[in-house]
Amino acid sequence: MLSVTGLTKTFPGARALDGVDFAALPGEVHALIGENGAGKSTLIKVLTGVYQPDEGEIVHDGRPVRFQTPLEAQHAGISTIYQEVNLVPLMSVARNLFLGREPRNRLGLIDFRRMHGEADEALRSLGLRVDVKRPLRTLGVGAQQMVALARAVSVDARVVVMDEPTSSLEPREVRTLFGVIRMLKERDIAVVYVSHRLDELYEVCDKVTVLRDGKLVHTGPIAELDRLRLVSLMLGREMAEVSGEGVTKFTGDHHAGREPVLSASDLTVRHTLHQVSVEVRPGEVVGLGGLLGSGRSETAKAIAGALPPDSGTVVVAGSPVRTGSTPAAIRAGISLLPEDRKAEGIVPGLSVRENIALAALPGLSRFGLVDDARVDKIVDTFMKRLRIKASGPHQKVGELSGGNQQKVLLARWLAMQPKVLLLDEPTRGIDVGAKAEVQGLIDELADEGLGVLLISSDMEELIEGSDRVVVLKDGAVVAELTGDDVTEDRLLHAIAAAPESDAELKTVAPDAAAIVAPASQPVPVSGAVPLDRTSSGGETDHD
Amino acid sequence: MTELALKGAPVDRARLLRLLQDYGVYAGVAVLLLVNIALTPHFLSTENFRTQAVQVAPVLIVALGMALAIGSEGVDLSVGSVMALSTSLLSLYLGYGPWVALIVAMIGGAVVGLANGSLIAFIGVQPIVATLALMVAVRGIALVLLPQLKDVRDSGMSSLGSGDLLGIPYLVLIATALALVVGFIVKRTTFGRQLLAIGDSRPAAQLAGLPVRRVLILVYVIAGVLAAIAGVLATARLQASDPTSLGTLMELSAITAVVVGGTPLSGGRIRIGGTVAGAVLIQLLTATLIKHDLPPSWTQIAQAVVIVLAVYAARERGKR
Numbered sequence: 009m010l011s012v013t014g015l016t017k018t019f020p021g022a023r024a025l026d027g028v029d030f031a032a033l034p035g036e037v038h039a040l041i042g043e044n045g046a047g048k049s050t051l052i053k054v055l056t057g058v059y060q061p062d063e064g065e066i067v068h069d070g071r072p073v074r075f076q077t078p079l080e081a082q083h084a085g086i087s088t089i090y091q092e093v094n095l096v097p098l099m100s101v102a103r104n105l106f107l108g109r110e111p112r113n114r115l116g117l118i119d120f121r122r123m124h125g126e127a128d129e130a131l132r133s134l135g136l137r138v139d140v141k142r143p144l145r146t147l148g149v150g151a152q153q154m155v156a157l158a159r160a161v162s163v164d165a166r167v168v169v170m171d172e173p174t175s176s177l178e179p180r181e182v183r184t185l186f187g188v189i190r191m192l193k194e195r196d197i198a199v200v201y202v203s204h205r206l207d208e209l210y211e212v213c214d215k216v217t218v219l220r221d222g223k224l225v226h227t228g229p230i231a232e233l234d235r236l237r238l239v240s241l242m243l244g245r246e247m248a249e250v251s252g253e254g255v256t257k258f259t260g261d262h263h264a265g266r267e268p269v270l271s272a273s274d275l276t277v278r279h280t281l282h283q284v285s286v287e288v289r290p291g292e293v294v295g296l297g298g299l300l301g302s303g304r305s306e307t308a309k310a311i312a313g314a315l316p317p318d319s320g321t322v323v324v325a326g327s328p329v330r331t332g333s334t335p336a337a338i339r340a341g342i343s344l345l346p347e348d349r350k351a352e353g354i355v356p357g358l359s360v361r362e363n364i365a366l367a368a369l370p371g372l373s374r375f376g377l378v379d380d381a382r383v384d385k386i387v388d389t390f391m392k393r394l395r396i397k398a399s400g401p402h403q404k405v406g407e408l409s410g411g412n413q414q415k416v417l418l419a420r421w422l423a424m425q426p427k428v429l430l431l432d433e434p435t436r437g438i439d440v441g442a443k444a445e446v447q448g449l450i451d452e453l454a455d456e457g458l459g460v461l462l463i464s465s466d467m468e469e470l471i472e473g474s475d476r477v478v479v480l481k482d483g484a485v486v487a488e489l490t491g492d493d494v495t496e497d498r499l500l501h502a503i504a505a506a507p508e509s510d511a512e513l514k515t516v517a518p519d520a521a522a523i524v525a526p527a528s529q530p531v532p533v534s535g536a537v538p539l540d541r542t543s544s545g546g547e548t549d550h551d
Numbered sequence: 552m553t554e555l556a557l558k559g560a561p562v563d564r565a566r567l568l569r570l571l572q573d574y575g576v577y578a579g580v581a582v583l584l585l586v587n588i589a590l591t592p593h594f595l596s597t598e599n600f601r602t603q604a605v606q607v608a609p610v611l612i613v614a615l616g617m618a619l620a621i622g623s624e625g626v627d628l629s630v631g632s633v634m635a636l637s638t639s640l641l642s643l644y645l646g647y648g649p650w651v652a653l654i655v656a657m658i659g660g661a662v663v664g665l666a667n668g669s670l671i672a673f674i675g676v677q678p679i680v681a682t683l684a685l686m687v688a689v690r691g692i693a694l695v696l697l698p699q700l701k702d703v704r705d706s707g708m709s710s711l712g713s714g715d716l717l718g719i720p721y722l723v724l725i726a727t728a729l730a731l732v733v734g735f736i737v738k739r740t741t742f743g744r745q746l747l748a749i750g751d752s753r754p755a756a757q758l759a760g761l762p763v764r765r766v767l768i769l770v771y772v773i774a775g776v777l778a779a780i781a782g783v784l785a786t787a788r789l790q791a792s793d794p795t796s797l798g799t800l801m802e803l804s805a806i807t808a809v810v811v812g813g814t815p816l817s818g819g820r821i822r823i824g825g826t827v828a829g830a831v832l833i834q835l836l837t838a839t840l841i842k843h844d845l846p847p848s849w850t851q852i853a854q855a856v857v858i859v860l861a862v863y864a865a866r867e868r869g870k871r
Contacts, residue, residue: 314758338760352758357751357819366748367759373741380739420759 009034009198010055010086010167015064017050024050026222027064032167032198037189039209039230040202042219043242043300043465048202051219052169055200056088057081069166085166089156089173097145102127104144105159130162131155134188153177157188161197168192169200172301174208186212204301205482206235206504220244235504242299243467243500267326269459270342270428272311275320280306282484283320288428288459293450295474296463297499303483304463305347308430311461312344313337325427338367341427345417345434347463349410353417356406360398361387363405363416368423390419394449411442418449428459435469447473471496479503571864576812576828579857583835591842601720605788607834608726609634609781611827613801614808615733616774618826621809622737623770624750624818625678629667630778630805632689633660634798637782639697642792649707657779663689664775668768682771686802693794700793703786712787722784729777734823746770751819807833807854811861832857 011031017024025047032038042048053059055066057075066073068084075081078088095104102120103110105127113119127140136154144152153173160168170189174182189212192199201213209216209230216230218241226233226241233241268287275284281303288294296304309315311322316332322342323329330336337344346352355363365372365383372382387401394415398408405416414434421429431450435443450473454460464470470477477494479487479502487502489495587594613630620627637656644652663685670681703709714721737743745766749756757763778798786792810816811832812825833854840850 312758334757335760335762344758346758351752352754355748355751355755355819358748362744362748366744366756366761369741369744376740376742378739378741378744 009069011067012051012055012061013065013067015051015054015066016062017047017054017059018062023222025054025061028219028222028224030217030224030227032200033215034166034196034198035193036215037193037199037201037213039213039216040200040219041204041209041216041238041242046219046242047222048219049171050222052088052171052200052202055081055167056086056169082163085164086169087160087163087165087167088169088171089153089160090171095144095152095156095159098143100141101131101138101144101147101155102140104155105130105140105162107159109163130158134158134161135184151181153181154184154188157185161188161192165197167198167200169202171202172204173201174203174205182208204299206238206299207482209238210235218242236500239299239500239504268323269325270311270461271323272307273321273323275307275310275317275322277306277310277315277317277483280315280483281310281317282482284310284480284483284485286311286461286478286485288461290427290457290459291454292476293454293460293462293474295470295477295494296461296480297470297477297489297503298480299503300465302480304480305432306483307480308344308432308461308463309346311337312342312430314344314346338424338426341425342430343421343424343426343428344430345414345421345432347432347436349413349417349437354405354413357404359402360391360396360405360408360416361401364390364419364423367420386423387419390422394419394422395445409438409442411438411446414438414442414446415449418446422453426458428461429453430461430463432463433465434462435464435466467496467499471499481505568864571860572813575861575864576825576832579811579832580828580835583832583839587835587839587842591839594842597718603834603838604723605720606838607830608720608722609785609788610801610804610808610834611726611830612729612781612784613778614805614812614826614830615729615823616777617802617805618809618812618814618821618823619733619737619746619770620678620774621806621814621816622750622818622821623746623767624753625671625767625770626682626806626816627667627771627774627778628679628682628802629663629685629689630774630781631798631801632686632693633663633775633778634782634785634801635693635794636660636663636689636696637779638786638792638797639693639794641783641786642697642701642703645703645705645708649705649711653783656783657776660775660777660779660782661772662775664772665768667775668771671771672764672767690794697792697794700791700795702791704790708787709790711784712790722788725780725784729780730823730827733773733777737821737823742766742769747819747821749818750821804830804833807858811857813861813864829861 009032011029013029015025015028015030028047028051030040030051040048040051050059054061057078057080060074060076066075068086073084075084075086096107099107102124106123111119111122111126124140131138131140131154134154134157136151136158138147138151144155147155157173173185177185189199189201201209203209213230215228216226216233216238217224218226218238220242221244225244266289269290270286270288272287273285275281284303284307286294286296286307296307298304306315310317310320310331313329313332313334313336320331321328322331322337324340324342327340329340329342350356355366358366361383364387365378368386369378372379372386384401390396391398391401396415396419397412405413408416434450435446438446447469450460450462462470462473464473471494474494477489477499478485479489479499481503486505489498489502593599613634616630617627636659640656640659641652644655667678667682667685670676670684671678711721716724737746745756745761748759748761749763749766753763778801781801782798785797789797808829809826810829812827812829813822814820814826836853836857837850840853
């Protein structure tokens with residue numbers, strides 16, 4: 009149906025795709041997986057005409073094609089559902105469904121009656137019953153996702169590409185989605201499915217293609233690949249390959265205190281975190297392990313007050329901290345080095361000096377007047393201690409290298425004399441030398457008695473840097489590795505472990521298929537996807 | 552030789568643009584002064600300088616507040632209406648003495664700023680929309696308080712409007728003092744530093760634990776108070792309160808002064824010196840064209856050209 013061979017795409021400074029082959033066959037659900045930066049998104053964008061390939065061939069329906077624009081790809085029958093719903097929130101559901109191809113009457117005006125009728129029908133066939141004249145934004149996110157799905161399916165799609173379609177769905181909406189996917193399969197439509205949730209892949213996909221660093225590392229039927237193997241393919245780690253010699257700068261052993269300096273318990277954020285509990289003792293580096301989207305960054309943000317949790321508590325050195333408030337968390341001694349350094353960390357237009365002093369300013373001022381002498385002293389101390397390479401304290405931080413930007417951020421927090429440091433991907437995107445320096449620094453800080461929570465997609469960094477690793481999966485803690493258990497092998501096993509509720513999932517699945525089968529009766533519902541497991545009768549097993 | 556020239560050209564152009572950004576406005580003022588000295592009769596008279604300075608003072612004071620708002624990645628469209636509110640309050644409370652009236656007018660400006668800031672910081676309304684709403688509402692309130700033009704007869708007010716100290720009009724002294732104070736606030740206070748960080752990168756400022764809401768509210772309160780002061784001074788100069796026309800289109804003049812002065816609309820940078828020069832530049836430009844008996848439409852076109860030039864110069868910064 010749609011295949012690519014030898015696809016290569018280079019961006020300035022990075023080769024996003026390197027000779028990748030990929031084929032979507034009719035009636036097949038093909039999973040496309042890989043960690044951040046593996047090239048999934050780029051591949052999808054090439055398939056859907058957003059990017060042009062530098063090398064390689066796209067074959068669609070037996071003919072070589074070149075999609076210059078997303079519109080051309082759509083006309084060729086390739087529909088895409090993006091991670092975030094990309095429809096027009098203020099327009100009605102029906103208008104969104106028919107955007108750009110509205111039915112016209114003889115005067116060339118939009119034939120609203122026909123449009124509403126057809127829209128209603130299209131949504132009913134997906135088991136969604138909503139008033140199609142309502143503005144899209146009044147629907148729940150799940151229902152919006154279903155409208156996007158209906159739009160993708162209704163344009164006579166031959167290939168449907170889904171980019172993390174379940175990231176904002178409720179479990180029951182996921183079931184409906186899977187029902188729709190099975191229906192598409194029956195209609196001989198090729199589905200390309202991108203997701204980080206392993207359980208979903210095993211449930212709904214037939215084939216899997218794994219990308220890593222822009223290269224194809226595996227393709228084949230998903231049934232032949234066990235979870236552990238899949239995870240190790242994604243992360244590029246052999247299960248047996250447990251390194252005895254360290255590659256990173258970490259020494260690994262710290263003398264941790266007894267009482268936890270940070271104890272976060274039962275943090276829950278809808279769709280994101282489910283009762284996550286983490287404890288960090290002074291002088292200890294605790295790693296947060298897990299795949300992309302497992303809730304690592306969200307946990308850190310919830311602790312630091314940047315993501316208000318629905319429930320749960322954060323206690324620092326024995327006293328509770330008000331959750332959902334960054335200033336409160338900072339006052340309590342929690343400092344977060346955010347994952348997105350450029351957007352959430354540095355203030356690019358301000359100088360190194362201003363950036364370092366930013367958080368500590370109130371403490372460096374008298375009656376609101378900044379005490380320049382004290383600022384200079386602190387800036388000088390940290391620039392020396394962290395070996396920040398800049399032309400001087402007045403250089404703009406935006407002009408520094410990634411490693412030095414990260415050091416500036418570390419300096420900003422160290423100037424606050426924190427008790428706990430939350431480091432979210434502290435060495436991502438910085439060069440090898442600076443990486444080693446930052447890692448050495450983390451060690452040093454832990455030795456000085458700081459509690460450190462370390463998030464890293466770099467396995468070696470996580471294993472060697474941490475005294476303990478808490479493993480997250482789909483927003484919940486699934487394992488905790490301590491002492492000699494902190495090995496890559498154990499970590500891979502913990503990440504790949506199948507959910508205990510696997511059996512339950514299977515029994516629910518047929519229901520979803522029944523819902524979307526044309527014969528089923530849609531259940532009236534307001535703004536959400538109808539799915540009532542108990543009342544929707546007539547189970548037809550489509551599997 | 553040709554190659555060298557080709558290679559050199561883009562570098563020179565970039566440097567020229569940076570120079571234009573940083574010093575263009577001062578150069579513009581200098582050029583206009585020179586042109587006027589050469590061509591305009593009686594330009595080099597104390598009387599003329601005095602007139603120009605007195606006229607520019609209210610615009611300049613409003614522009615100072617606008618610079619803060621723009622530096623926080625916002626804008627304050629309500630300043631003109633605040634001037635009208637200020638003149639209404641002034642004339643209503645003048646019976647209690649000019650000082651009381653001045654304080655009441657400033658409180659009025661502060662309240663409007665508080666409303667602006669709260670809408671922006673707590674409800675998350677975009678600054679342009681929030682202050683547009685207040686711009687309409689406050690002009691209405693000003694007219695309700697004082698439905699028509701009223702003469703201001705107060706010795707204090709008239710000496711404020713036309714008196715001087717060592718030959719320098721009070722208005723000019725006040726504007727200069729305020730520019731220095733605002734410049735000091737931006738450069739030396741915690742508030743100023745936090746304001747720039749918020750304007751440059753709001754998410755980073757938030758994660759760094761800055762009191763983002765408090766700072767934003769304070770920005771609009773200061774802008775409101777400055778506009779109220781400008782309203783009082785304009786009233787003193789005209790010796791009349793006219794809430795229907797006072798301050799109309801003032802927000803645009805102020806934005807022009809700020810932008811021409813080299814403060815980027817994307818926030819994170821505030822140039823007080825540039826803002827002062829920007830206000831002076833526009834004033835001189837207008838005066839020059841009027842003195843040479845060119846129709847007002849020419850003034851508008853000339854202003855437009857200056858704005859486009861300023862935006863063109865600022866464009867490169869955004870790209871970097």
